[in-house]
Amino acid sequence: MSGTGFDVLARDGAARLGRLETAHGTVETPVFMPVGTAATVKAMMPDAVAATGARLILGNTYHLMLRPGAERIAALGGLHRFMNWPQAILTDSGGFQVMSLASLRKITEEGVAFRSHLDGSKHLLTPEHSVEIQHLLGADITMAFDECTPFPSPREAVEASMELSMRWAERSRRAFVARPGHGIFGIVQGGVHPDLRERSAARLVEIGFDGYAIGGLAIGEGQETTFAMVEATVPFLPEDRPRYLMGVGKPADIVGAVKRGVDMFDCVLPTRSGRTAQAFTREGTLNLRNARHADDPAPLDPECRCPACTGFSRAYLHHLVKSGEILASMLLTQHNLTSYADLTAALRVAIRDGRLADFAFGGATP
Amino acid sequence: MSGTGFDVLARDGAARLGRLETAHGTVETPVFMPVGTAATVKAMMPDAVAATGARLILGNTYHLMLRPGAERIAALGGLHRFMNWPQAILTDSGGFQVMSLASLRKITEEGVAFRSHLDGSKHLLTPEHSVEIQHLLGADITMAFDECTPFPSPREAVEASMELSMRWAERSRRAFVARPGHGIFGIVQGGVHPDLRERSAARLVEIGFDGYAIGGLAIGEGQETTFAMVEATVPFLPEDRPRYLMGVGKPADIVGAVKRGVDMFDCVLPTRSGRTAQAFTREGTLNLRNARHADDPAPLDPECRCPACTGFSRAYLHHLVKSGEILASMLLTQHNLTSYADLTAALRVAIRDGRLADFAFGGATP
Numbered sequence: 098m099s100g101t102g103f104d105v106l107a108r109d110g111a112a113r114l115g116r117l118e119t120a121h122g123t124v125e126t127p128v129f130m131p132v133g134t135a136a137t138v139k140a141m142m143p144d145a146v147a148a149t150g151a152r153l154i155l156g157n158t159y160h161l162m163l164r165p166g167a168e169r170i171a172a173l174g175g176l177h178r179f180m181n182w183p184q185a186i187l188t189d190s191g192g193f194q195v196m197s198l199a200s201l202r203k204i205t206e207e208g209v210a211f212r213s214h215l216d217g218s219k220h221l222l223t224p225e226h227s228v229e230i231q232h233l234l235g236a237d238i239t240m241a242f243d244e245c246t247p248f249p250s251p252r253e254a255v256e257a258s259m260e261l262s263m264r265w266a267e268r269s270r271r272a273f274v275a276r277p278g279h280g281i282f283g284i285v286q287g288g289v290h291p292d293l294r295e296r297s298a299a300r301l302v303e304i305g306f307d308g309y310a311i312g313g314l315a316i317g318e319g320q321e322t323t324f325a326m327v328e329a330t331v332p333f334l335p336e337d338r339p340r341y342l343m344g345v346g347k348p349a350d351i352v353g354a355v356k357r358g359v360d361m362f363d364c365v366l367p368t369r370s371g372r373t374a375q376a377f378t379r380e381g382t383l384n385l386r387n388a389r390h391a392d393d394p395a396p397l398d399p400e401c402r403c404p405a406c407t408g409f410s411r412a413y414l415h416h417l418v419k420s421g422e423i424l425a426s427m428l429l430t431q432h433n434l435t436s437y438a439d440l441t442a443a444l445r446v447a448i449r450d451g452r453l454a455d456f457a458f459g460g461a462t463p
Numbered sequence: 464m465s466g467t468g469f470d471v472l473a474r475d476g477a478a479r480l481g482r483l484e485t486a487h488g489t490v491e492t493p494v495f496m497p498v499g500t501a502a503t504v505k506a507m508m509p510d511a512v513a514a515t516g517a518r519l520i521l522g523n524t525y526h527l528m529l530r531p532g533a534e535r536i537a538a539l540g541g542l543h544r545f546m547n548w549p550q551a552i553l554t555d556s557g558g559f560q561v562m563s564l565a566s567l568r569k570i571t572e573e574g575v576a577f578r579s580h581l582d583g584s585k586h587l588l589t590p591e592h593s594v595e596i597q598h599l600l601g602a603d604i605t606m607a608f609d610e611c612t613p614f615p616s617p618r619e620a621v622e623a624s625m626e627l628s629m630r631w632a633e634r635s636r637r638a639f640v641a642r643p644g645h646g647i648f649g650i651v652q653g654g655v656h657p658d659l660r661e662r663s664a665a666r667l668v669e670i671g672f673d674g675y676a677i678g679g680l681a682i683g684e685g686q687e688t689t690f691a692m693v694e695a696t697v698p699f700l701p702e703d704r705p706r707y708l709m710g711v712g713k714p715a716d717i718v719g720a721v722k723r724g725v726d727m728f729d730c731v732l733p734t735r736s737g738r739t740a741q742a743f744t745r746e747g748t749l750n751l752r753n754a755r756h757a758d759d760p761a762p763l764d765p766e767c768r769c770p771a772c773t774g775f776s777r778a779y780l781h782h783l784v785k786s787g788e789i790l791a792s793m794l795l796t797q798h799n800l801t802s803y804a805d806l807t808a809a810l811r812v813a814i815r816d817g818r819l820a821d822f823a824f825g826g827a828t829p
Contacts, residue, residue: 164782409547420530
């Protein structure tokens with residue numbers, strides 16, 4: 098088989114239970130991908146990431162091309178070996194980060210010229226180069242290079258940007274070297290305009306990808322609009338390919354998007370929150386810095402199977418946070434990723450059983 | 464049995480292979496105790512600490528009394544349960560830290576009045592209060608409260624301070640509540656003066672303790688003097704009690720002190736170094752920040768069994784350090800503690816086999 102494989106095993110309304118086949122293992126969908134920006138899911142040992150249930154993580158092309166460099170990672174055996182993560186990896190294209198992190202950006206038809214936020218060095222990222230970097234990293238899933246339009250932007254700007262992204266998508270697809278178990282996903286753009294979303298989706302399907310992402314959302318437009326754009330896009334995507342809503346989100350966002358036919362998600366929220374004392378629990382979000390936890394012998398979430406919940410009290414986690422201890426970040430990140438993995442696992446069971454309409458997962462009711 | 468138990472199983476010169484029995488398990492000596500200052504061995508999950516081979520860790524009374532507070536920890540079930548460390552814990556008395564961290568210290572016969580370095584709150588630490596705090600924490604091994612004289616100090620000051628510490632040792636011993644598996648150690652003081660060390664040791668033996676520490680060393684006097692003070696003290700300590708050289712040290716310091724009859728050690732070096740990119744390996748100390756590691760596919764130490772060495776390259780560890788990733792601290796701390804645990808394990812084998820004279824452990828030849 099060339100490309101990644103995808104089978105829909107069950108449906109419940111628009112939602113699907115799926116199986117994504119990659120060169121580094123099978124991934125059940127709906128799936129949440131922990132973010133491993135700089136070749137590490139922050140504050141987590143790789144085996145702890147796997148213990149949360151994660152089987153697919155996301156790496157950032159922009160960060161890795163600048164440090165330590167894609168050629169270096171390739172020489173060291175690729176990203177899987179470099180970071181000791183033997184399971185599947187999806188890499189983004191660098192398009193989003195180059196817009197948000199790099200300085201002195203200049204966008205042309207060719208690509209994006211920019212200076213590194215680390216040392217000011219000059220770089221040019223093109224669709225061909227982005228795909229080549231992702232190949233050097235050894236990504237199971239490569240993302241097409243796209244431009245992310247800020248929100249809000251005038252419709253004309255969004256349209257021109259989407260059309261550029263579609264031309265870049267075609268160049269990305271052409272640059273991609275097909276290999277068994279390795280796929281490339283196109284990214285639907287078009288801002289908050291349903292007709293542009295439809296046109297973008299149709300163009301990508303015409304090019305043909307192993308999966309389809311919905312990009313340029315969760316950047317301030319609000320959940321209602323995000324969901325509306327998902328609804329405006331999904332009908333124009335093929336039934337037999339995975340759909341990935343990029344950069345989403347909170348538990349309730351994920352539940353709502355799954356109900357609208359999305360299969361894959363990534364977000365820094367569970368990991369970043371873990372480093373800032375926020376915990377996602379079945380009773381909602383807790384701030385462990387809050388003094389009300391100081392004497393509480395109860396676990397963070399009595400139903401959770403993670404080490405933070407089975408081994409420690411809220412009082413202890415509060416103490417670690419107050420003391421600035423690294424272990425606070427470690428435990429809360431592991432809890433949050435477990436919580437997200439358990440949320441998607443519960444969603445898969447609900448879809449299989451045709452009970453998604455009644456789905457409730459603590460604070461995650463959409 | 465009241466108190467901790469100790470059996471000498473084998474001897475090689477002055478060195479001993481021993482077995483220390485505590486309420487939370489048996490500890491083979493010579494032993495290195497990882498430092499868990501604020502109820503956590505920094506950057507380590509408790510099961511990872513145990514995986515290094517550690518069976519006895521050190522907690523700091525000064526830090527814990529200020530945050531989260533000994534009464535709070537007691538109400539939450541004691542320090543073992545609070546930090547989810549089911550094995551043995553030794554707590555220091557607070558004497559050393561109150562001298563190095565607190566402000567506005569005032570030392571009287573009664574004890575030390577000081578202000579917290581955290582919030583400026585006023586506290587009084589006396590021998591009785593220190594022992595009570597250690598009881599509240601549930602320490603397997605309680606340390607007598609002592610004054611640590613700075614180095615260098617005039618002989619008269621060292622002598623007066625030592626005599627005060629001996630009166631405090633007696634009060635500490637009296638305040639200690641005997642329980643099976645729980646012991647209290649006295650601390651020999653006397654600076655760099657062999658006759659004061661002898662007098663201090665004799666006084667402590669007269670009082671009678673479960674073990675004897677050698678304190679007030681490794682504070683700038685140099686390895687040769689440290690060893691000379693160990694030699695000036697050990698002959699006056701009972702053969703059937705463990706001996707603990709506080710705050711020591713580098714691998715070579717430990718080897719040298721074991722050869723001179725010391726059984727127990729603690730030091731922040733392996734943990735602190737792990738957070739500043741320093742790794743203790745069989746070929747010496749490596750600085751992972753150094754650019755020469757950037758492309759090196761070799762493990763940190765090919766003979767080491769720790770996750771940092773079995774799962775990752777020097778190039779990856781260098782990348783984590785350069786990127787300021789928490790995982791760098793986690794992996795290097797685990798490596799360093801494994802390295803220290805393996806050093807003491809190798810020392811135990813060498814003593815058992817009568818081969819200590821030829822002992823070599825990579826960079827740890829004394």
